[in-house]
Amino acid sequence: MTGKANLYIDNVVDSEAKTLTLLLKGDIDVTAGEVFDTLPEVLADHKVILNFEEVVRVNSMGLAQLMRCLESWKKSGTATEAINLNRMVSMLFKMTGLNRYFGGAGQDIADVEPAEAVPAKGGKPARNRSPQFRRVKRNRGTDADTEETPVASAASEKPAAKPVELASDTDKMTFSVSLQNNQQLTGWYFLNTLLQRRLDRTISMDITQFGQEVALHENAIVFAKPFDACSLIANHNYIPIARPANDSVEVSIVVRTEDSEKSIKDFEGAAVATSAKESFVFLLGRFFCDEYELDSSALSYQFTGNQLTAMRRLLEKDVDMLFMLKENYHLLLELSRAGTNVLEESETGIAYHMLLLSPRFADLQTQLTNEFFNLQDDAQGSRVLKDLGMESWCKPEDDEIAMLQMLYGRYVK
Incomplete structure (x- = not known):
């Protein structure tokens, strides 16, 4: 050895x-x-x-x-x-x-050995899948019945603004938050109050609303969707601080029931509906298609602004496929999912919401990191986590961020 x-x-x-x-x-x-x-x-x-x-x-x-x-x-x-x-x-x-x-000598390109196929529901033979894309058996009795609410698309990217130089270390900081769900609102305000006390800094909070265009790079602290996080890291040198544990943005590729026996490659030249171009649901959906030798650049896309409108486009046969946030698809009422089936789903674990710090405030990196990592260690922090619906915060791994950036760079020019 x-x-x-x-x-x-x-x-x-x-x-x-x-x-x-x-x-x-x-x-x-x-x-x-x-x-x-x-x-x-x-x-x-x-x-x-x-x-x-x-x-x-x-x-x-x-x-x-x-x-x-x-x-x-x-x-x-x-x-x-x-x-x-x-x-x-x-x-x-x-x-x-x-x-x-990988492959035989003389071959230009060959895929690595795929993971063992996962049996599909109903005993149907499973399709051959890449290791990072597979259907997942969910440990739940029944799907949760929740009211459908439009999901906000990622904020449209704006040209980079010249950073404003701070007059002193005591100047007010701004904290921009992209909500994962509306139930988090109170928790974020509690967290901001807690941060102001522990950092001994004035911090103004801004909640990003649906469809609102904001210059995220003007903020000191940003809790961002993965697409926006990639933009801030790549274009503005923001520092990844923390991520919610067990958070993952995945895509479901959904088709009408009559098309559920088809494979991805059968949708050459198809029309696809999805909520937003500036989202990792869209990027993962494209990557998924390319993985299965369906040229994603040859597909036509309709960006609907929210996922329920995209679902209607599929049911009304305006499009052939739907890229939808995996969690939201499975949270829809059964009636809302009627007439559709999941063709494929991702299980990458690399795309998630992220807390980032502006390089202008790099001196706060260690202190801010410690505050988020240790929230569960006291009563106030535990209450904040409960209000946010989070178990804890953890470190974004360098390898995961590198892969996230590579996927972003592949499709965002």
């Missing part, structure tokens, strides 16, 4: 099958290069099989080290295959194009 730092590799040569199997364990990071350098030479006519079953994480520096190794094998004509990728690693490979290295 070879090993260094956070990565260990077991290797097994099968002379009869002509394979060199590498079982990778741990994290593939910047130190992985020293581990890859100690790998045995690949024998002639042997294929390299990389087993990622025990890989926890691959970060951007580790990706560079792995790519160097894969490029060397490619140049020597050695075939490579990847198996047992977890959701995050599979997503990273596909979004960065690293999966082009």
Whole structure:
């Protein structure tokens, strides 16, 4: 076994099958290069099989080290295959194009081995799915009956404004919040009051309303949808501070019941309804189609402003498919979902609401981070979390943000 730092590799040569199997364990990071350098030479006519079953994480520096190794094998004509990728690693490979290295020698592009198919409801044979996209069995007796309320689209992007220089450290800060649901409103005001006391700063709160165009980059603190978070990080150097635990933005690709036996690839040139162009529901829907070899750039899109209007467009046969926030689709009354079926759903876990800090207030990063991470440790903070409907806050992982940014950059020009 070879090993260094956070990565260990077991290797097994099968002379009869002509394979060199590498079982990778741990994290593939910047130190992985020293581990890859100690790998045995690949024998002639042997294929390299990389087993990622025990890989926890691959970060951007580790990706560079792995790519160097894969490029060397490619140049020597050695075939490579990847198996047992977890959701995050599979997503990273596909979004960065690293999966082009896997397949037989001489092949330009080949997908990594897919995850085991999940049986569909009613005993129907499951479609072959990528690891990060699958239907999920929900642990609930019945779907919750809730009234349908239009979901606000992400705020339209505005040209970057020149940041206003603060006169002193005591100047008032602004805190912009994009609500996850209307029940959170009281909780955010309580949280803002708590922050003002603990940071000893005046903080003015602004709740982003449905359809309201705002210059988010003018705020000191922003709780943003994933699309807006990506824009703030990429264009204005905002600092990711925290994210709600167990929060995830996923897409349901919905079709009419008569089309539920079709596959994604059967919708070439289709019309798609979705609430907003500036949303990760739209980006994930496009990525999903491209994953299944349906060119998303060749589809036509109708942006309706809210998800209920988009649903009506589907039922009235104005469009062929619907990209909808997965959670909202499953919260609709059964009557509202009648006549529709989920064709596919994502389970990426990389898109979520995020709390960000303006680089103008970078000196508050540590203090602000500690305040959010420790909210559950006292009575006031616990009350705020309860009012927000959150269990706790956690750190946005660098790898997840990198993948989020790559997906954003792929479709937002």
